[in-house]
Each structure stands twice: as C-alpha cells, then as structure tokens.
Amino acid sequence: MKGHDGMITVKAPGKLYIAGEYAVVERGFPAIIVALDQFVTATIAPSETVGSIVSKQYQENSIVWRRQGDAMVFDNRDNPFHYILSAISLTETYAHEAGRELGVYHLGINSELDSADGKKYGLGSSAAVTVATVKALCQFYQLPMDKSKLFKLAAIAHLSVQGNGSLGDIAASVYGGWIAYHSFDRQWLQSQRQKSTLSDLLAMDWPDLQIELLTPPSDLRLVIGWTGSPASTSHLVDKVAMSKAKERHEYQTFLHESKDCLKRMIAGFHANDLAAIQAELRHNRRLLQGLSAFSHVTIETPILKKMITIAEAAGAAAKTSGAGGGDCGIVLIDRAINPQAMLQQWAHEGIERLNLKVHNVDDAPLSQA
Template structure:
C-alpha cells in the first residue's frame, strides 16, 4: 500500500489580485491533510472511495489506456482529472498502466462535513498525483508535481490562481506569483504533456518564505462556508465594468504584498502586520466598490477582537465566510483572544503551519 498526503492551505494576503497573471500572494500550508491510500488491484475493475463524498464508492475500468467511469454517478471531478493527467505523464515516461484501488480521507472539513475553506480540492489533487508518481516509480521535483496537479485542477476549475495547489506542494509559508492560465490552455492544445511540464510557465514563481520566530498565526472559523468560484466570478463582473478602479486595486495589492514578502525575508513582524492591515483595507474597498460581501459582520468582529489584542487581522481567501486570520506576537495572551472569539461564536481552529521535510528540491 502507498500512502501520500497533502496539506490544506490558507491565503494570508493577495486575494483576488492573484488571479491576474504575475500578481503575488502569500499562502501558508497547514497541518490538516487529505490522505490518499493506493493499492495495486489484480481485478479488471478499480475502486475509488472518498470520505469527502460520504464514502461513495466509484468503480472504474480501462478501455485501452483510458480510464472509464460512469459520468452519471461521478462527483469525483478533481480525483479523476488527477489520475488522468498523472497517467498521461506516466505513459509518456514509458511506463505501463496498472489497475489500482484508491481510498481518500480528509481532515479539511468539520466533523459534520462543512468546509473550513482550507483548499480540499487542491490538496486531494496533489495527494493523488504524489501517490500515483510513487506507484509508477516516477521521480518528480516540486515544480513538476505542481505543474501536474495544476493542470489537473485547472481542467476542472478555470478561474482560480492555483496558489492553493502550490501551498499543498511546497508546504510552509510561500510567496506565489500566478502564471498565465490562458497560455496554459493554449499550450495544452499545442504540445504534448511532457513538453508542457518541462516548459517554463510565464510569470510562475514560488518562493518559500522564512518567518520571524515570534510570529504566531491564529485562525478563526465563522461557521459559514463560502464559494470561492462564485465570489471570484462576481469580482470578474466588476472588473469588466470598472476597469480603472480594478487596475488600481491590482497595483495597490501588488505593492502591499511585495512589502509583506520583504517583511518575511527580513523577519520583521511589524512590517508584516502593517501590510496585513493595508491588505484588509484594500479588500474592504474592493468589496464596497463591487458590492461583494468580502468581510462579513462576523469576520469584521473576528478582526476587531484580534486587533484589540495586539494582532493584525483580515479575512482569508475570497472572504464571504469561512476563515479569518490574525498574525500576532507569540508573547501576547492569545488564549484570551481565542476566548473572546468563542464568545462571539467564532471557532478557533487548532491548526499549525506544516513544513514538508520530505519534499524534493527543484
């Protein structure tokens, strides 16, 4: 049996702007995982079981080298794409395809199945690609692992930045510059997969970030799941009508995140916190201009409580629900802050930064 896992993630800064080519964001990988177990199968039908989908079992078979499932019973879009992309790469490396059973488990949702917004679709994609690469004895760098998982994820969801995939691959704190997804879509039609994986992707940058030793990340969950795709689509409509205001938002966000990246490089918590507050203001203005509820009343309460305790706080990701974050000096009284969150019906999440000690350097 092969077991691989991939961590969930949270956005720290740069949300919305990162969907535009070359724009930076900061993300962090967390110690909650999607775990994938893969076992060789001797029979003619493979099985995929995922607790993300209430233990639904999906059977699959091969028709030549193609993986065939009944689409009418298939809620497993990211899983299937991860298998298909990785096996296409496997064939290009001269390996013969085999049958297998796949079991997937996830820590990234609450006990009652509600999503925390930790990037479960990206994590499951990365975990499957990692497991299949081991199964077929393919050695891949972090960069190739990212590209394979990004292609699979992009095929299902067209409007994301793929920063969540990068966080699941690299672990820790990262600065991520989004690549040109239109270029990717065009190249998928023009070149074979091996060539595409080996090409430099325009604007793509992933930089692991050092962190100040006194930095503490606190995460609060509002209990309300949010649809990132839907919120990004709404901002896209605003972009089309108010191009000048949107371009100004992009410029301001890029400057803010670049300063924050420098704060990490120089391990200056004060500079990081200052830019967290700037980023919150930029997102608040974007929400006001677009009519999109990025910072909900409960997320606003989360931020107010954290700021009063000496932290710098903002929404994480697309907002509209899910999680808020606070970056605080670990010498502060964080327990009192968390008690106040709980009193406001905000659930502190017992999550920590995950650093992948086994990841392969590029």
C-alpha cells in the same frame, strides 16, 4: 512511502491565504499562503481485476445544477471526484508518455479538511485532493517527480475541472510552509497544451510563475478563527459581481496597490520584521474592503469584522482569508502577547479557534525513477 503489501500512502496539506486574495488570480500577481497540518491522504494498492476509488468523506455526494434556457447545467467544481478523475487522467497520460504500462488499482482518499460533521473550513480541499492523487500515482508508476513537476501536473489537473483560480492552493499543498506565490499565465498554458507533450510541458518554465519559500519571524504567531459558516450570499451572485468589477478602473488600481502591498510584505519576511508584516496585512485588509465596496461582493461578513476587531484590540493584525464571505479569518500576533483574552472574546461571539499549525514539507525526493 510503500508498505509491505505494495500499498503506497501519501498526504497533501490544506492551506489558508494570508494576503493577496482576488489580485492573485491575475497572472504575475503575488499572494502569501501558508500550508497547515490538516491533510488529504491518498492510498493506492495494485489490484488484479477491478479497480476502485473510495473516499470516506464523499460517499453521499449531491450535485448542484442550474438552468440555462431549458438545459440542466451541472456545477462539478464542488465535487471532489472530478478532481480525482482529472488527476488520474493526467498522471496516466504522463505515465504513458514515459513508457509505463497502465495498471489497475484501488485508490482511497481520506480528507481531514472537512470536519467530521461536514463543516467546510475553506482549507482548499480540492487542491489537496488533486495533489495527493497525483503524488500517489507518480509513486505507483515510479515516475520522475519533483516539487516543480508535481505542482505543474496538479495545476493542469485542477484547472481542467475548475477553469479558473490562481492555483496558489496547489502550490501551498506541494511546497508546504509559508510561500510567496506569483500566478502563471493561464492562457499561455492553454495554448501550449495543444502543441506540447505533458513531459515537455512539465520541464518548461511557465511564464510569470514564481514560488518562493518564506521564513516567518520567530516572534510571529498565526492564529486562525473560524466563523462557523460560509456566507449566505450565493457564490454565483458574487462571481457575477466580481466579473463586472474587473471591467472598472478601480479594479486596476486595486490590483496594483495589492501588488505593492505584497512586495512590501514579502520584504518584511526577508527582513524578519513582524511589525512591517502586520502593517501590510492591515493595508491588504483595507484594499479588500475597497474592492468589496465597489464590486458589491461580500468579503467581510459581520462576524468576520467582529473577529478582526477583537484581534486588533488585543494588539494583533487580522483580516479575512481567501475569498472571504465567511469561513476563516487569520490573525498575526506577537508571541509576547498572551492570546487568551482574545480567544475568550471570540468564543463568546461563537468564533472557534482552529487548532492548526504550519506544515513544512520535507525535501526528500518525491519519487525515484
């Protein structure tokens, strides 16, 4: 939307993974993800002389590094500015290809996805930051943009920084609501980028990419519990363990069982069948526990296990969300069940209910050209 002073304001929602984690990083493998009503807002206004990028959250950003031999190697993946800069660079390449003259502007980024006191909930802020930046610039340059193009542009920008991941969080941020997401072939994209213009790339079908909006059964209530902290296990150790696990036969079995589980779960959405969805959520939890056991990656911390046990005792289905190891757990409970007793037990264990709702993106065109 455009204000009186030429100011453009857009927002992109955060997300949580419901099922299909770890497997979804392999091309063609499905996951179910939900967009939530916590947002990253981007504002953009033209400037005469000097442009700026200002973010309320990230003024005091520290950088993380480690040693490789004598060299200091920086990890930029946690620094939101790299996603913002990558999104700007790509969108301006697209603008340039479309014959637009590049301008100077003030870009402001405000994120609700990390709480005021710096807690990270694991709601996918780097993806939402990327989507919001691309969206704002496409409006600024009046570029033709629909959800499919917005997803592709933001996905390329995010990949340029992160180098891996399924990009499902980008899809959730673009499409909103509940989605079934099948990840695309990243190697194809890498080679295709060498030989195509951005405009052509955004118009192409990407191998294996599928994004489908799901309608949840009316008796399904999503409850989100936050355990207070990410796991103490270093991400680095987990990444190394995970890459070793991928070479094992058990990993292939895990992938195929995860795919079958997600297929049945998606069918449960189509059939409006809460019990079927809950059964597959529990099955997905068991598959992830198996993956955790043979890969030695901590997915379910003791407090997440406690959260899930309390939810199951209340008659709900529950599991970790995303990579696990801390952050959030998700609960699918029948609306006929009063969750109060469960929530009181959570509070007693130091588990906080995040008061978030599912966010549906409207279907208005994103930009007129």
